[in-house]
Amino acid sequence: MPIAIGVDVGGSHISSAAVDIERSEIIKGTYFHGNLDSKASKEEIFERWSSVINRTLGASEGQGVSGVGMAMPGPFRYKEGIACFEGNDKYEQLYGVSVLNELPGYLDKDVSLRFLNDATSFGVGGALMNKDKNGNRVTAITLGTGFGAAFLERGIPETAGSRVPENGCLWDKPFLEGMADDYFSTRWFLSRYTELSGENGLKGVRDLLEVTDIDVSRIFEEFAQNLCSFMLPHLRRFETDLLVMGGSISRAYEYFLPRLRECWNKDGLDIPVAVVPNTEEASIIGAAHLYDHAFWNEVKDRLPEK
Missing domain, CATH: 3.30.420.40 (ATPase, nucleotide binding domain)
Incomplete structure (x- = not known):
């Protein structure tokens, strides 16, 4: 079964899980959650994000993970993977940072990253769940x-x-x-x-x-x-x-x-x-759906700039 990691990035938390893309279901034993300070330094934020994602990657060992899809709040250049947080009291230390290029350096495995707006991720996941x-x-x-x-x-x-x-x-x-x-x-x-x-x-x-x-x-x-x-x-x-x-x-x-x-x-x-009783679960499923080939081919060239 095709598997991808879905990540839900919030203003004070991050959660991740492996998702069975065909069934649109979170795989048992792969969900992890952590709190964080969105006003911390770039290094601290990436370390906190990666600590949660790495636990999911470890729990998914040997299952052929396609990649990591991240539900990200805006403003964010989703196609390029660049953070544009400025003046909105969260993740401002990531302004202008390429999450696409820098976050992989903190991960335990060599995986690709894709990004989707957090509200859109919930919509995609919520629709799949229903x-x-x-x-x-x-x-x-x-x-x-x-x-x-x-x-x-x-x-x-x-x-x-x-x-x-x-x-x-x-x-x-x-x-x-x-x-x-x-x-x-x-x-x-x-x-x-x-x-x-x-x-x-x-x-x-x-x-x-x-x-x-x-x-x-x-x-x-x-x-x-x-x-x-x-x-x-x-x-x-x-x-x-x-x-x-x-x-x-x-x-x-x-x-x-x-x-x-x-x-x-x-x-x-x-x-x-x-x-949807669990908004976080829907967002994780929606973010992981970026590794559904048909879906990705439809959205990859029209991801919002911010």
Whole structure:
């Protein structure tokens, strides 16, 4: 069976696992995770990344690993493997560094590297994990510390054309008094709670579910209404037939998804929604899919510049 390593690079963690590309499944015993400081030096970051990847490579010994696919946050020159992090409070010591050329020096085996945007990796992996739902046009969104999105037609990411937003991204698109990322991320929930209660101290949406001083259903109702109105034109324009959802906020889907569906139904939109319970797993599978030959041939010449 063809095997590749998938790596999910986050702002405070890295995880990796070997993936059976044909089955789109993580191979048992090959998953490893580590925390890190994204403000550390280049050498420290590469050492931390490689320590996790090397454990997966070691656990995959003798299985014929095709290469390492990495789900990377932007800005990043994905085709060339060059980091462009500047002014965004993470991995700034990698600015202008060729991850493609320098990271292999820290790895225990001679393997090739390929790169894909982290939101796109989740979309690819999430679609593969839900291929039984027969979605030809899949829109994937991640709701967490930030708002990520990907649009896929028959499994291939679309980043240009009249049916998708510019660069295939949604986080930076205007919404209400700011941009979408301001309203569909954890910080919106925390800010809204403070506005309504006058209290601070919550760290995430999970904490919000435990408060008793206000009716939190009001916050989720507002979130669902906002997400409905923002996503509606994008889903229609792409003719989405499956919405894949992940991220930490999606774990509380029972508090907002019924209202979201109801809102879309009122506008004549009825789209199946697949909530991915493990966003990291989907991202790893999506990154490893860069070593599926047919997929790579489709995307290699149109990877985003940043």
